[in-house]
Amino acid sequence: MTQLVTTSELQLIEEYTMQTMAVPQEVLIERAAMAVQEVIGAGNFDLSNVLVLAGLGNNGADGVALARLLHLQGIDVSLQFVGNLNRAKDSVQHQLKIAEHCGLTRSEKSDFQKATLIIDAIFGTGLNNTIPDGLQKMMRAANHADNSVVAIDVPTGISANTGEVLGSALKAKSTVTFGYEKVGLTKGGGKKFSGEVIVKDIGLLTPENFIFSQAK
Numbered sequence: 001m002t003q004l005v006t007t008s009e010l011q012l013i014e015e016y017t018m019q020t021m022a023v024p025q026e027v028l029i030e031r032a033a034m035a036v037q038e039v040i041g042a043g044n045f046d047l048s049n050v051l052v053l054a055g056l057g058n059n060g061a062d063g064v065a066l067a068r069l070l071h072l073q074g075i076d077v078s079l080q081f082v083g084n085l086n087r088a089k090d091s092v093q094h095q096l097k098i099a100e101h102c103g104l105t106r107s108e109k110s111d112f113q114k115a116t117l118i119i120d121a122i123f124g125t126g127l128n129n130t131i132p133d134g135l136q137k138m139m140r141a142a143n144h145a146d147n148s149v150v151a152i153d154v155p156t157g158i159s160a161n162t163g164e165v166l167g168s169a170l171k172a173k174s175t176v177t178f179g180y181e182k183v184g185l186t187k188g189g190g191k192k193f194s195g196e197v198i199v200k201d202i203g204l205l206t207p208e209n210f211i212f213s214q215a216k
């Protein structure tokens with residue numbers, strides 16, 4: 001039996017990890033990025049031209065950290081933000097600062113066709129509304145291109161709680177999800193869009209006797 005989490009259960013686990021257990025958020029972000037680096041480095045993906053599409057929340061922060069790790073590994077990686085960077089969370093700004101110190105500059109616009117692998121770090125468990133129209137258009141174009149997509153935590157456009165497609169979703173070949181599999185990856189659009197789901201430990205700490213509502 002596999003343990004599943006809802007977004008509210010995950011929120012409790014994240015709070016417990018960072019507030020009660022005092023694990024810094026940066027540690028979780030670094031481990032999330034390293035987990036994805038390990039999966040994409042295992043030999044099943046063409047890493048000759050990697051495009052990281054990063055959003056403005058913590059899912060984007062994971063993507064920026066991953067872009068930096070790949071850059072330091074000598075991989076040709078482009079980092080493109082989706083949305084106005086001025087509105088990005090501090091975690092994203094912080095990760096971008098580290099990446100820039102390591103010599104990785106962000107791209108303004110990237111060529112989907114050129115990318116051999118797209119990393120989807122646009123939205124994760126925080127998505128709670130319909131994807132804006134402009135972004136839906138870009139996602140449909142990416143779905144039509146012939147690249148492999150690896151989603152970080154949850155494919156963009158999928159509700160991590162219900163599996164519903166919130167407007168449009170980015171079709172992943174694999175989804176690297178953190179801690180526990182999200183309920184939304186197991187049903188509806190989530191099941192269809194997430195491809196192979198790989199659960200990775202990133203150091204989230206779960207309170208003893210925590211009650212999970214669902215399993216599969």
Ligand SMILES: NC(=O)C1=CN([C@@H]2O[C@H](COP(=O)(O)OP(=O)(O)OC[C@H]3O[C@@H](n4cnc5c(N)ncnc54)[C@H](O)[C@@H]3O)[C@@H](O)[C@H]2O)[C@@H](O)CC1
Nearest residue numbers: 028029032057058059123124125126127128129130131153
């Ligand atoms: N909570 C944490 O500290 C950690 C989170 N992690 C990553 O962070 C993700 C969750 O991060 P966030 O909670 O920051 O959320 P996301 O990065 O998924 O989304 C960013 C923000 O977008 C906004 N938003 C939601 N729906 C929208 C819509 N339709 N249009 C425009 N904006 C919208 C919300 O304010 C949301 O906070 C996880 O999936 C995981 O990848 C990991 O780095 C581990 C640590």
Ligand SMILES: [K+]
Nearest residue numbers: 120123152154
């Ligand atoms: K994502």
